[in-house]
Amino acid sequence: MTKRMTSDEFSLLVGTYGAHPERWPDEHRAAMQSFLQSHQPALATISREGKLDEWLDRRFNPASDSLQARLMADMQSQLSSLDTNRTTSQPVPLSTRRTFISAAVPLAACFLAGIIFAPDALDLIFGRPDILASIDLFADEFLLN
Amino acid sequence: MMTAYQSSSEIERMSLLDDDALMAEIGSGNQFAGHVFIERHIGYVLNLCRRKLGREAEAEEAAQDVFASVWKNARHWQAGQAKVTTWLYRVADNRCIDILRRRKPDVALDEAGDPADDKIDIERAQQAADQNRLIRKALSQLSQDQQQAIELVYYREMAQREAAEMMNISLPALESVLRRARQKLHIELAGYRVQLEMV
Numbered sequence A: 001m002t003k004r005m006t007s008d009e010f011s012l013l014v015g016t017y018g019a020h021p022e023r024w025p026d027e028h029r030a031a032m033q034s035f036l037q038s039h040q041p042a043l044a045t046i047s048r049e050g051k052l053d054e055w056l057d058r059r060f061n062p063a064s065d066s067l068q069a070r071l072m073a074d075m076q077s078q079l080s081s082l083d084t085n086r087t088t089s090q091p092v093p094l095s096t097r098r099t100f101i102s103a104a105v106p107l108a109a110c111f112l113a114g115i116i117f118a119p120d121a122l123d124l125i126f127g128r129p130d131i132l133a134s135i136d137l138f139a140d141e142f143l144l145n
Numbered sequence B: 001m002m003t004a005y006q007s008s009s010e011i012e013r014m015s016l017l018d019d020d021a022l023m024a025e026i027g028s029g030n031q032f033a034g035h036v037f038i039e040r041h042i043g044y045v046l047n048l049c050r051r052k053l054g055r056e057a058e059a060e061e062a063a064q065d066v067f068a069s070v071w072k073n074a075r076h077w078q079a080g081q082a083k084v085t086t087w088l089y090r091v092a093d094n095r096c097i098d099i100l101r102r103r104k105p106d107v108a109l110d111e112a113g114d115p116a117d118d119k120i121d122i123e124r125a126q127q128a129a130d131q132n133r134l135i136r137k138a139l140s141q142l143s144q145d146q147q148q149a150i151e152l153v154y155y156r157e158m159a160q161r162e163a164a165e166m167m168n169i170s171l172p173a174l175e176s177v178l179r180r181a182r183q184k185l186h187i188e189l190a191g192y193r194v195q196l197e198m199v
Helices: A007-017 A026-038 A043-056 A067-087 A095-124 A130-144 B004-015 B021-026 B031-053 B057-074 B084-103 B116-141 B145-153 B160-167 B171-197
Strands: none
Touching: A007 A026, A026 A043, A026 B160, A043 B116, A043 B145, A043 B171, A067 B031, A067 B057, B021 B031, B021 B057, B021 B084, B031 B057, B031 B084, B031 B116, B057 B084, B057 B116, B084 B116, B084 B171, B116 B145, B116 B171, B145 B160, B145 B171, B160 B171
């Protein structure tokens, strides 16, 4: 003979194990099923918990540990080669460019200053303005011959 | 060398990115982005392959090939042209067709899948992936013992006493944990009823 069940007991067990009789504890299953057949309001509890069971079933079965490990290993080997390619073709870092610019600018300034002030400097050293004209003449001669 | 803390914060940062941005990161060789991509899409891809192939080993093989395509093509991915999940669906579908053909070489392409149903199928697959994400999120809100109890009794269909033994607690304690877990899940999922009831 199955033990009689109260409405509270029924709600408590369905709230614990859900709406599927196969998950109900063996020792209560028969009493719960008979309670369900004779108590219409119990259907509301079953319907509410049945919805939750249905929603929980929407979770995908997780991937096996071995598949996850294989995917991670593949990803690491593929992406590390991508990363290496990127390093060889990537633009020069900003700090390197800054160093280059800071060295080149004073060098260019010295070169420009040399062009502008060289005649005056020569004039100062030799005190003879015609020396440049002589060099010029000599160069013309050399180039024409 | 990155510390564990730096790695986890980098993974956290990547997990905030949408799929297009994640593809761009993968394309530039970011392994944290790859890690997040696997975690985000493995369920979706594997579920698709399981549905189409029905055999776990083949589904795993197909899923592995799908992710290999991701690593290979991420550099050329153009954001906004298609949804990443739609592209994943197509790659998975093609790979499954190849495997079905290998299984039975005389299967015609149109027998393996009806292209007319493709759009509906993609929508359904994406819907299922969204529902999976909602359930996982709700489960993650449970305490450690509640998650374990649901996992053992619900997903592994373990007998109550066996589950209680495994968790090293009494049967009444297990019942109490399960009851509180289900109550919390009702609360967590109440706001998503519409999404969860779409089939």
